[in-house]
Amino acid sequence: MHLGRVIGRLVASHRYEGLSGVPLQLVQPLDADGEDAGGALVACTVISSGPGDTIHYIDGREAAMACPQTFVPVDATILGVVEEARNDGRLVAGMQRRES
Amino acid sequence: MFLADVVGNVVSPIQCEFLNGRTLLLVKPVTPHETSAGNARIAIDTVGAGEGDRVLVIDEGNSGRQILAAGDVPVKTLIVGVVDHIELHGEHTYNHCEGASQ
Numbered sequence: 705m706h707l708g709r710v711i712g713r714l715v716a717s718h719r720y721e722g723l724s725g726v727p728l729q730l731v732q733p734l735d736a737d738g739e740d741a742g743g744a745l746v747a748c749t750v751i752s753s754g755p756g757d758t759i760h761y762i763d764g765r766e767a768a769m770a771c772p773q774t775f776v777p778v779d780a781t782i783l784g785v786v787e788e789a790r791n792d793g794r795l796v797a798g799m800q801r802r803e804s
Numbered sequence: 805m806f807l808a809d810v811v812g813n814v815v816s817p818i819q820c821e822f823l824n825g826r827t828l829l830l831v832k833p834v835t836p837h838e839t840s841a842g843n844a845r846i847a848i849d850t851v852g853a854g855e856g857d858r859v860l861v862i863d864e865g866n867s868g869r870q871i872l873a874a875g876d877v878p879v880k881t882l883i884v885g886v887v888d889h890i891e892l893h894g895e896h897t898y899n900h901c902e903g904a905s906q
Contacts, residue, residue, distance in 0.1 A: 705846040705881050707814070707830070736811055736832055736844035751818055760816060760828070760846050762878050766865040770820055770878035783878060784819025789830060790812040791844075792855075 707734040707789060707797060710757045710782070714746055722773040729753065729782065731761060738789070738796035747780035758786040758797040806841065807887065808833045810857045814846050822877045829853060829883060831861055836892045847881040848872075858898060860885035 712730035726748045735741040738758075750770050753759050759782045761767075767781040768774055789797040808831035816828060827849040833841035845863070850871060853859045861883055862868060868879040890898040 705828075705848075707844065707846060733843070736830060741843050750820055753818075760814060760819075762880055764865065764880060766868075766878045766880045769865075769876045774876050781878060784816035784823060787815045787817050789814045791830060792811055794812075796812070 705760050705762050705783065707736075707738075707786065708732060708747075708759050708761050708782075709734055709797075710749075710753050710755050710759055711744060712755055720777055722776040723748070723771070723778070726750075726771055726778075729755075731759065731780065731782065734758070734797060736791050736796065738791075745780055747782050748778050749782040751782060751784060753782050753785055758789065760784050760786055805860050805862050805884070806833050807836065807890075808845075808847075808859055808861045808883075810853055810855050810859055810883075811844065812855060820878060822874070822879070823848070829855075831859065831881075831883065833861075834858070836890055836897060838897065845881050847883045848879060849883045851883055851886055853883050853886050858887040858890075858900070859883045860887060 708731040714728040731747045761782045768778040770781040812830040814828040832844045865880045
């Protein structure tokens with residue numbers, strides 16, 4: 705599982721039928737210092753995350769297992785909103801006010 | 805499996821139901837030579853590890869589900885051991901009581 709930040713939402717009206725109703729969001733992966741790490745990706749979400757939230761997400765085959773239907777073409781799913789993440793006692797990521 | 809250092813914890817009050825009550829720790833992969841081995845991950849603790857510990861981590865879903873005796877659940881990264889010491893080419897490079905010796 706990885707640390708990330710939701711930076712946007714994405715709508716795809718035509719999609720694989722097992723994925724209907726599952727929100728898609730843009731996620732910027734973060735490193736252990738809460739800094740951006742690599743390029744953004746699209747992830748499903750199964751919680752009430754939104755832009756501005758620090759989150760944790762799972763990638764790979766297990767990402768689909770969090771979805772309402774578990775045999776769907778998904779490789780990243782947001783599993784939780786992070787209230788605080790500490791590295792060596794330092795707060796590196798936490799709850800932020802939503803942009804929208 | 806890979807070696808990692810526990811650098812901190814993650815608190816997540818809103819999350820997938822299966823993760824409720826489980827401890828999430830921030831781990832940084834390391835090589836036996838004490839150098840960084842990639843980006844930090846969040847792992848579910850199964851052994852009572854804490855910050856500062858060097859741990860053994862699996863990052864594979866099927867093994868994770870077997871350890872947690874769970875069915876189709878979204879788990880992948882788990883801490884499965886706390887390292888006592890590491891011997892590399894006949895030399896001790898890590899001792900749990902002392903931390904990294906070099």
